[in-house]
Amino acid sequence: MPHRKGLRRKIWTAFILQAAAISFAAVLGVYGASAVLKHVLIQQALQEEAAHYWQRMQANPGAEVPDTYNMTGYLLPAGADPKRVPETIRSLAPGFHALPRAQGGSLVLVDQDRHGHRLYLLFKQEQVDSLAFWFGMAPLAIVLVVIYVIAWTTYRASRRAVSPVIWLASQVQRxxxxxxxxxxxxxxxxxxxxxxxxxxxxxxxxxxxxxxxxxxxxxxxxxxxxxxxxxxxxxxxxxxxxxxxxxxxxxxxxxxxxxxxxxxxxxxxxxxxxxxxxxxxxxxxLPDVDFDVAEVVQEEVEKARLLVAAKPVEVSCRVEQGFHLQAPARVLSVMLSNLLRNACNYTDAGRVTVTVRHGEISVADTGVGMDETVLARVFEPFYRAANPGKEGQGIGLSIVQRLSHRYGWPVRLESRPGEGTTATLSFPHATTAAG
CATH class of the missing domain: 1.10.287 (Helix Hairpins)
Structure with missing residues (x-):
């Protein structure tokens, strides 16, 4: 059932999008925290370590540079041989630097005092990555698991909440x-x-x-x-x-x-x-039957001749190409009788001609015709143009239009004042008459 799948799919999609948005925000937050850890906290720690070393050096010129598990330091006195410093960091200018992975991947602070002494402090990258993982990715994974479990539980609860609505819709659909x-x-x-x-x-x-x-x-x-x-x-x-x-x-x-x-x-x-x-x-x-349209047309034309027996009007039928329909023949009779009665009523002299082509029937008259204003309202129930002396209830064309909508047989009118009107019925599913 489309509505059933649609409602549940919408709920599932909403929770998936919600979980994805929260996950994206969490990952972005952890990535930002990692960047802060790497580029702010560690840099600040290295700066404080360098400042502390310069203070120690002022008090004790022979103070040793930092050398711990996470950090290694090198001192290059003013005018000393640069080879005392590893080649990978020898040419670095004062400031912060990040070495490529191939060169160890350490974070490096190069600091210089007012006497021209340079201090190189290296913080191991693997320690940074380890800290980022344990303080970022691991908690992130736990948070995401909790988010997914909560989202799944909420989805199941929502499904149970909307199940009565889905059941009700399925009953009404049947x-x-x-x-x-x-x-x-x-x-x-x-x-x-x-x-x-x-x-x-x-x-x-x-x-x-x-x-x-x-x-x-x-x-x-x-x-x-x-x-x-x-x-x-x-x-x-x-x-x-x-x-x-x-x-x-x-x-x-x-x-x-x-x-x-x-x-x-x-x-x-x-x-x-x-x-x-x-x-x-x-x-x-009425049962659907396969019938010859031309036979029904000719029968209705014969009935229409009685309507103009007292007027100089010729009612004729011309079959250019016959065809068959699979439908109630009486419905077509009702539509044609209304079109013919309308044409005969508004034609005082001349002719009414019914033409049968493949998939189409036209009823053309030489009557009074209609202007665009009347033509726009002619299918309205009980609407009648101002034609003195013309009988009718103004519902014939409305009946024709409603039946045309019911059976998918489009009807259109073409008319000009003083020249007559042509009504055309189309039949999209017409079949060729057997010869």
């Missing part, structure tokens, strides 16, 4: 958004270490999931009941309308009104079907 399982977070199913803020969060999620479960069930009941209850009266209206249409005694005015009733009935059937599809949040209840 939920089906359309059918959550609140029983997983019921009080009797919670681990004993879930307490405090995590317990409050678990209880809140349990209540929230229970409410979602109730909402989902109510939505399913509504869609089932609406599918049955709304289709039944519309079927009665459609059958009654068809029977009345067969009556030759109807006046032209009555027949025109009957046509409007039949058209409104067809619109309501299409809207109800679109709403039922959209109400199921990804589960349309």
């Amino acid at each position: 939920w089906d958004p359309k059918q959550p399982e609140p029983a997983l977070l019921s009080p009797e199913n919670l681990p004993t270490d879930v307490e405090g803020e995590t317990l409050v969060l678990a209880q809140s999620l349990h209540e929230f999931a229970s409410r979602i479960e109730n909402f989902v069930q109510r939505e399913r009941d509504f869609t089932r009941d609406a599918s049955h209850e709304l289709r039944t009266p519309l079927t009665v209206i459609r059958v009654a309308g068809d029977m009345m249409a067969g009556d030759d005694s109807l006046s032209p005015m009555a027949r025109k009104s009957l046509g409007r009733i039949q058209g409104a009935g067809r619109d309501m059937e299409a809207l109800i079907e679109a709403f039922l599809i959209l109400a199921r949040e990804g589960d349309t209840g």
Whole structure:
């Protein structure tokens, strides 16, 4: 589970970085202490030793130079032969010097009094290194071990502290958004270490999931009941309308009104079907089938011709290259019927042409068209441009866009005032129709 690994990895990374930072600071501190030991304390000791020797020499000109386990001294009186001093330090000027390892690696102080006598004091480098190790590296190693043990113990304690959160996240991740399982977070199913803020969060999620479960069930009941209850009266209206249409005694005015009733009935059937599809949040209840897009287009074009029967508008279909889709065919029918109904409603004369190309369907009309302001808002629910006398609820294109997002079929509109509108549906996963 990505979130589980991510949380624990972040905690582990935080402690690793913390231990590394502390280790770096400790090493830097010890290195600085070693430098201080070598370049300050030892230098100060050599200076004090030289000053002490000059005092002894004033009191006793024959005083011996220092010669201990750690330090060796040489005195070169003024005007004496320099060969009395080892060659490696003979040419050194007054001051502090560090000899290379090949020459012994000692720290050297060359001091000269007012009479021209020179004193050479050598402090053994291996002693410096030994002191640096025992007073620096050894304590550093102990400190680092203690730091790592504390960091590891703290990490384990932190893991135990966040384990309830990780468990809670893993339970929620397994939920089906359309059918959550609140029983997983019921009080009797919670681990004993879930307490405090995590317990409050678990209880809140349990209540929230229970409410979602109730909402989902109510939505399913509504869609089932609406599918049955709304289709039944519309079927009665459609059958009654068809029977009345067969009556030759109807006046032209009555027949025109009957046509409007039949058209409104067809619109309501299409809207109800679109709403039922959209109400199921990804589960349309319709099976995916492999179907020929051109056949669905031609069927919807035939239905659209009834919408312009009383207008000088030609509705035609041109199949340049057919293709197949693996999806619910009824969804495409709903989208096309809304696009065609919109095109026919806003075209008073001219033509509406549906063109099928591979992976694309376009619906072009010669209607009133739209300017950029209207085009920018045309997909908003219930938005209708100021076109007097045009019927509609302003939700057809909104339905088309929502279904296009649901199935990954992008829709785009191109339009110019007075020149018409072209709506294009694209299908990225189209397959070539079998020839």
